[in-house]
Amino acid sequence: MKVSVGDQIPQWVMEHVSAARMRTMAAVLRDPNPVHWDPKLVAQLGFGERTINQGPLGLSYMINMLHEWTGPTSIRRIVMRFPQVILDGDKVIARGEVTAVREEGDERLADCRIWLHREGTEPPLEGTATVALPSG
């Protein structure tokens, strides 16, 4: 796989962040925080009657982007920060660009800047990832 510094990673789109998926996620995670399933409580925080996406779910959109780009066992490290919340109904797009290509052991690695794009706001998630590049 030919990859160079400055290459854009093919984007991955979540058209509609789903409150139902947040509820499923809360159950699987045993996450008691009502911000993920009680819109009336979230309204008291000033976000309207919506629910707040779990941080790991936002992170998973970045993982899906990387998997589609370099394969399902390619991720070596992912570091995410969460400057803003994501709410149900949001459309978000995972994006990234290559910042370095290097060799480590038997692997060719790409370091990337990654972020989640949401129209009209600063990126709600941003961070870095390192992936192993497929040979060939």
Next chain:
Amino acid sequence: MASKSPPTREAIQRLVGHEFPGGEYTIAHWENFLLTECTGGEPLPDGLAHPVALFHMPILGAGTSIGEMFALGEAESDFSIGIESYDWEIFGPLKEEVRYKISGKITEADRKETPERTFDRIQFQFDLTDPDGSHVARTTITWHYRRNLS
């Protein structure tokens, strides 16, 4: 969760070194299926688990819970927790139906004060090894526990 008085800075600092009991965790097929569906992604091949499991499986496998992690830092409410970062290092593929050994501890804890706000920054670190003893992943969770000290 009811509001309460904030802990002292010293009480927060004493959390460093706290170790969870440790234990094991197996990602069931149904669990991986549901998690993957939540991400909007396609199921992964060859029994691979979606890495999004690296949030909850270390926590539960180490013998703790999100609720206990809130309580350890004496969160003032469920709304008072903010995420600083998640750092996931993946050394080997994560798979369904494999019993991983998991250990976890608090590696950093201190009070931070800025002109805008006061919060306690607590960092949790978890390590996963597979049945052969290979280190499969390390996850580091850093949360902010916002304080209302006025």
